Amino acid sequence: xxxxxxxxxxxxxxxxxxxxxxxxxxxxxxxxxxxxxxxxxxxxxxxxxxxxxxxxxxxxxxxxxxxxxxxxxxxxxxxxxxxxxxxxxxxxxxxxxxxxxxxxxxxxxxxxxxxxxxxxxxxxxxxxxxxxxxxxxxxxxxxxxxxxxxxxxxxxxxxxxxxxxxxxxxxxxxxxxxxxxxxxxxxxxxxxxxxxxxxxxxxxxxxxxxxxxxxxxxxxxxxxxxxxxxxxxxxxxxxxxxxxxxxxxxxxxxxxxxxxxxxxxxxxxxxxxxxxxxxxxxxxxxxxxxxxxxxxxxxxxxxxxxxxxxxxxxxxxxxxxxxxxxxxxxxxxxxxxxxxxxxxxxxxxxxxxxxxxxxxxxxxxxxxxxxxxxxxxxxxxxxxxxxxxxxxxxx
Amino acid sequence: xxxxxxxxxxxxxxxxxxxxxxxxxxxxxxxxxxxxxxxxxxxxxxxxxxxxxxxxxxxxxxxxxxxxxxxxxxxxxxxxxxxxxxxxxxxxxxxxxxxxxxxxxxxxxxxxxxxxxxxxxxxxxxxxxxxxxxxxxxxxxxxxxxxxxxxxxxxx
Numbered sequence: 001x002x003x004x005x006x007x008x009x010x011x012x013x014x015x016x017x018x019x020x021x022x023x024x025x026x027x028x029x030x031x032x033x034x035x036x037x038x039x040x041x042x043x044x045x046x047x048x049x050x051x052x053x054x055x056x057x058x059x060x061x062x063x064x065x066x067x068x069x070x071x072x073x074x075x076x077x078x079x080x081x082x083x084x085x086x087x088x089x090x091x092x093x094x095x096x097x098x099x100x101x102x103x104x105x106x107x108x109x110x111x112x113x114x115x116x117x118x119x120x121x122x123x124x125x126x127x128x129x130x131x132x133x134x135x136x137x138x139x140x141x142x143x144x145x146x147x148x149x150x151x152x153x154x155x156x157x158x159x160x161x162x163x164x165x166x167x168x169x170x171x172x173x174x175x176x177x178x179x180x181x182x183x184x185x186x187x188x189x190x191x192x193x194x195x196x197x198x199x200x201x202x203x204x205x206x207x208x209x210x211x212x213x214x215x216x217x218x219x220x221x222x223x224x225x226x227x228x229x230x231x232x233x234x235x236x237x238x239x240x241x242x243x244x245x246x247x248x249x250x251x252x253x254x255x256x257x258x259x260x261x262x263x264x265x266x267x268x269x270x271x272x273x274x275x276x277x278x279x280x281x282x283x284x285x286x287x288x289x290x291x292x293x294x295x296x297x298x299x300x301x302x303x304x305x306x307x308x309x310x311x312x313x314x315x316x317x318x319x320x321x322x323x324x325x326x327x328x329x330x331x332x333x334x335x336x337x338x339x340x341x342x343x344x345x346x347x348x349x350x351x352x353x354x355x356x357x358x359x360x361x362x363x364x365x366x367x368x369x370x371x372x373x374x375x376x377x378x379x380x381x382x383x384x385x386x387x388x389x390x391x392x393x394x395x
Numbered sequence: 396x397x398x399x400x401x402x403x404x405x406x407x408x409x410x411x412x413x414x415x416x417x418x419x420x421x422x423x424x425x426x427x428x429x430x431x432x433x434x435x436x437x438x439x440x441x442x443x444x445x446x447x448x449x450x451x452x453x454x455x456x457x458x459x460x461x462x463x464x465x466x467x468x469x470x471x472x473x474x475x476x477x478x479x480x481x482x483x484x485x486x487x488x489x490x491x492x493x494x495x496x497x498x499x500x501x502x503x504x505x506x507x508x509x510x511x512x513x514x515x516x517x518x519x520x521x522x523x524x525x526x527x528x529x530x531x532x533x534x535x536x537x538x539x540x541x542x543x544x545x546x547x548x549x550x551x
Contacts, residue, residue, distance in 0.1 A: 143404035
């Protein structure tokens with residue numbers, strides 16, 4: 001049989017989870033990471049990253065809106081998916097995740113964005129005309145109270161929402177790792193470290209994405225990049241990346257030392273089918289190179305121009321590396337036989353519902369949504385400082 | 396109350412959530428079938444709906460009430476645990492009206508489904524290369540499908 005080596009059980013020859021299931025944890029990871037970056041400023045008072053705070057929230061929302069799409073495209077009957085909310089099975093992790101997603105979207109992200117942008121929304125509802133005015137008026141929910149006290153309340157409530165948001169973001173992405181880590185029949189996935197590794201790699205990818213989006217947007221707007229801010233972001237990215245890499249290596253060392261009955265088969269797979277995507281792309285190019293580059297910036301004094309270039313390169317490599325990690329987990333876990341005697345091949349289709357073109361579209365879509373969100377809710381300081389009318393008392 | 400002064404917008408936001416939750420509960424009550432959860436995590440009425448579907452299979456006990464000779468022969472052979480309708484197909488119509496002839500299965504197609512040689516089958520299971528074994532002659536020429544081992548007196 002083409003693409004099959006050794007002995008495969010008949011139901012293992014074709015993969016059930018395609019590239020879309022690779023994208024799903026990747027996208028949710030970007031959401032969680034972007035939110036954690038936003039919370040750095042809000043909860044941990046890292047003032048340097050403030051310029052990216054609002055952008056990080058909007059990035060998280062843009063990616064979160066797209067996160068369920070790969071799953072919907074993968075489902076045989078997507079029109080039935082809403083039933084998960086109507087009659088959820090309490091023992092199903094996937095069913096419960098629907099509520100985690102909804103909680104994170106509605107109770108955390110939308111509320112936090114609304115509270116943070118409320119003053120701008122009120123101002124825009126009074127300075128715009130036509131359908132934009134109507135849209136902003138709806139977004140104000142009929143309240144134009146932007147008095148000092150009201151904004152102070154928003155600040156306090158927003159802080160509390162972010163505080164709840166951090167464990168929620170962990171839950172959101174920890175679930176994805178949990179789903180894989182709890183599959184005891186698959187030795188490539190079954191590891192209690194899986195949710196932790198997923199969370200840390202999510203933080204790394206989300207931070208890298210926001211850093212790149214911020215740099216790109218500043219360039220598009222022909223504005224100077226706040227180097228203090230990107231220096232700090234890159235630094236945090238490196239710290240978290242080191243933890244993430246250590247955890248991944250801990251998992252690897254543990255597997256090698258434990259060397260259970262699956263080890264020979266998995267070891268062979270890593271040295272053959274996953275050699276490029278795991279060893280070269282994920283570990284070398286996608287992890288060691290970006291960590292080393294950012295570490296170098298901490299040691300050697302580079303000019304601003306060089307630092308920018310290093311951050312763009314290391315941020316891009318990080319995103320590629322984390323995507324490769326998702327690929328190696330999802331696809332790698334389906335390439336070997338449970339008999340440990342055979343291997344199959346995954347050939348990505350081009351123009352199918354679960355093909356390459358759809359995947360590329362799904363990765364572009366959040367950026368389009370982000371562009372629209374940035375247009376509706378400008379995260380830039382000078383835009384937020386639109387002249388507000390005299391604070392009204394009450395609503 | 397002074398505590399809630401300038402917090403009106405939060406109540407409006409809370410109201411949106413309350414309206415959303417109430418709408419969800421109303422839709423849920425309207426959409427989820429009444430019998431859902433009656434016996435388990437499924438629609439209880441589905442059982443009676445499925446029960447009312449027309450029958451296709453009669454079951455081997457029904458066949459054996461009339462075809463006692465075949466049942467006796469079959470019970471002594473290797474096919475004792477193969478159900479009648481596994482080879483003959485659904486026979487409920489024949490049971491309702493015995494004048495309906497269900498016809499005989501095509502042995503050339505049927506037997507090889509289980510007995511064509513395949514590495515995936517257990518070694519003890521009787522399997523042959525049909526072309527080599529019978530040269531195109533129908534299996535039933537030599538074997539009686541109800542007791543197929545020739546040495547056991549199952550030959551035709």
